[in-house]
Amino acid sequence: MEVLHWIALILSILATIHNHIGLVEASTDIGVCYGMLGDDLPAATEVVNLYKKYGIGKIRLFNPNPAALHALRGSNIDVTLGIPNEDLANLAGSQGAVNTWFAANVEPYLNDIVFNHIAVGNEVIPGSLAVHVLPVMKYLQNVINDKNLDSIKVTTVLSGTALASSYPPSNGAFKPEASNVMSAILAFLSARGSPLMINVYPYSAYSSDPANIHLDYAQFTATSPVVQDRALSYYNLFDATVDAFFAAMEKAGGGGVGVVVSESGWPSDGNGDFTTPELAGTYNRNFLKHITLKAGTPKRPGAYIEAYIFAMFNENQKPSGVERHFGLFYPNMQPVYPVF
Template identity: 80%
Template sequence: MQKVMAAVPWVALILSFVATIHNHIGLVEASADIGVCYGMLGDDLPAVTEVVNLYKTNGIGKMRLFDPNPAALEALRGKEIDVSLGIRNEDLPQLAGSVDAVNSWFATNVEPYLNDIVFSYISVGNEVIPGSLGIYVLPVMESLQKILDDRNLAGIKVSTVVPGSALGVSFPPSSGEFTLEASSVMSGIVAFLAQRGSPLLINVYPYFAYASDPVNIRLDYAQFTATSPVVKDGELSYYNLFDAAVDSFLAAMEKVGGANVDVVVSESGWPSDGNGDFTTPELAGTYNRNFLKHITSKAGTPKRPGAYIEGYIFAMFNENQKPEGVEQHFGLFHPNMQPVYPVF
């Protein structure tokens, strides 16, 4: 027993060293498994330590945090779960106006954890483009990047999360183009990402497209279950709406100078309840299992075959304090940590 106890500090030291190497040098590739978004908008959710253990138990190697929750970050120390960390939308104006404020944000929310947590991304805002907060994104990204450069933290990539509504044209995929409002800020952001070798984080929801137009959008196309091409775009054939959406973003970035910028799917999912026959546990389970299979197969998309596109399922739990009008049942697990349907 004494020998085991004596080994514990060495294990902690090794984990700390691995996290530091990853964060600093960026030589360690992101784990090729699936990520899951950890939303915390609920008053009946389990303690963060239990949630982190639930990630580990189910082999979920990546977590997206929408804001730097101190309890969650503490619970993640040494757990070998890659973290994508978000900056709250409401903090963007203040941060954009003050380099000192960005330094303070980093010193509080990232620096104390660098030796114990692998940070994959810091996302500057969530779905603020297009919108009035969009102009603040790039200045904050640039300030954050300077901090990372000064500390040789090349393993942490700075980006922002963009919704499908940033695209003015999405069909066919090769015609993908940002809206006029979005392109006014996206051109600068994409140039930044291209220069730094960082990806754009995109939210992709075939569910919303299908639910809004079930007459023209086939269910099998939305759920990865079509067995023959559904959409032809020049030489490219599309079997699923997910690939088409991703390639629309890639085409849009090409049009503003980002031909070599990669994407990470920061959210995708299907609700199990809340919208009649469109939202059943069976449909949600089928989508998320196929999404997981598609991501981990590294099949890429028709535009970029064989490319590894990292992906995060939304979300870990059914949360009971979502903003009005938002589906409340995207969770993989109930608050009691029992699965809503089998995925892992």
Template identity: 65%
Template sequence: MMGSFRQTLIVVATIAAAIHNQIQIVEAIDIGVCYGMLGDNLPPATDVVKLYKRCGIEKTRLFDPNPEALNALRGSGISVILGIRNEDLPNLAASPDAVTAWLATNVEPYLDDIEFLVITVGNEVIPGNYAKNVLPVMQSLQKILDAKGLNAIKVSTVLSGKTLGSSYPPSSGAFTLEASSTLKGVLNFLSQTQSPLLINVYPYLAYASDPVNVRLDYAQFTATEPIVRDGDLSYYNLFDAMVDSFFSAMDKEGVSDVYVFVSESGWPSAGNGDFTTPQLAATYNKNFMNRITSNKGTPKRPEAHIQGFIFATFNENQKPAGVEQNFGLFYPNMEPVYPVFS
């Protein structure tokens, strides 16, 4: 009888060990992923959230308030950057009541179940036709959030590298005259509300446009020696140099206390020959993730903690053909294009 009991214990222990070995324990990663939806073959949002959870992804960026995605994110523990669509800005700028309605429809119903980090007023609209609408919408939104006791949600906008008229070396970073005319007010708003500036940073674009002068190891975080020296500062990677160019540009506008989120960065896996391979994309995104999760600042701002978001979750077949369709970490069937979260 005792022998039989001992055998049973051994069997149970063996089964338990086998089950334990099959369970993949995924630690949360302090990195975000942009959830683009310009595809006609993408999985349901509930499956996307499960994918994020499996990968340990803690944050996502939604480019617009998609109800299916927001409902799927309820109770997931995944924090959200939520975008206001560019085309909605003129109507919202013209009417504080419209901003109130936007918030009541797209944010307030989810407050008990989702942590909203930032609401972004437009994506890469400065400079441009929508630029004049950005600050009025930011001000209206902040006023409403303050009145409702929701000012833990930050209000910002998203800039592309095209706002910089000068970026090399990083200390010469300066906004274009057209961008500066709008950004003066925006940056003062961010300073007053202690909100981040969101910037899209793509070393890939710099490398692909000038591979003779931009070294691949500098673009991919793999250089083992300083590539650029700027006064007393040394730069091992182009990412840090690009971020510091934005810091320098803000300094020139008289604002030195605004921190940044990198709201997009990534590397396409196809679409431009040898510049875009799965291997290059994997190297960049793994190193970008390591860079963000290191919690290190930049040479210019060593104390800066920079949050970062990889662009993008999926290859999106409704974007322009070529590179634009191939920034995804995953195919629409949720298989990885290349391993990053493994």
């Protein structure tokens, strides 16, 4: 009995330490984007160990980085893999080009890595590269069909700039220059039960118009409805944005297609009082809680929404004018603020 008492005491102490330092297991519905635009980031093997340490079960890679893919072998971390924008034009040229890309970047890892999604391009619709997205998706789907890899879903990633309107959410609609390509893409996704990926940033809307978009609405902290859209009440801008996408998708013939939130986050520095560790921590903790409750949105209550926090690290090589402090961790792998 005395041995059992000491075992129980030790387990209790360990649990207390575990919770105190924030190592709370992440839901399988939440992942973190692994950006690599930095010259001071840790090695990929260390990064994968950091994901495992904090119980982060999903990772989004923006490109098929060999070091990252090698480190992910046998990790049991589900992978969303991106095809870089600069590769789209070449890959859209032929089935053979996509076959070669798949053979080099996916096939060698199929026995050791679970690929959930392959995202064809990031935020290229609307734009000059938009015309290449669907051809690459079709070629990629042919490879997946030939190899009986039905669990891998082919998709693409949109930003809020694809929407012509988003307020109120029921007015959500794609820009005219995006409508035709989105109608075809949504038909493709619907036929295969694949989701559309969307990047959702309440921070951007709040920081650009703080007079009209209140902080509590942007940070999931409002205690009463802020926007009333017919019968639907919105307590947070995240849900309103997702529902604006749903409305746009319905108008483009994709009402049955689901979404994955491929990026959302809040920077901890770089834009004065809009960006502090406290604000960033509040947003990301509330975002994680909101997603893991699995409540869906007012328009689609109970809908399954997988989501990714942007990003794992503060990266020091972001393009000029882009916030550089979205990371949950510093390059030395210490948390910027507690989330997990």
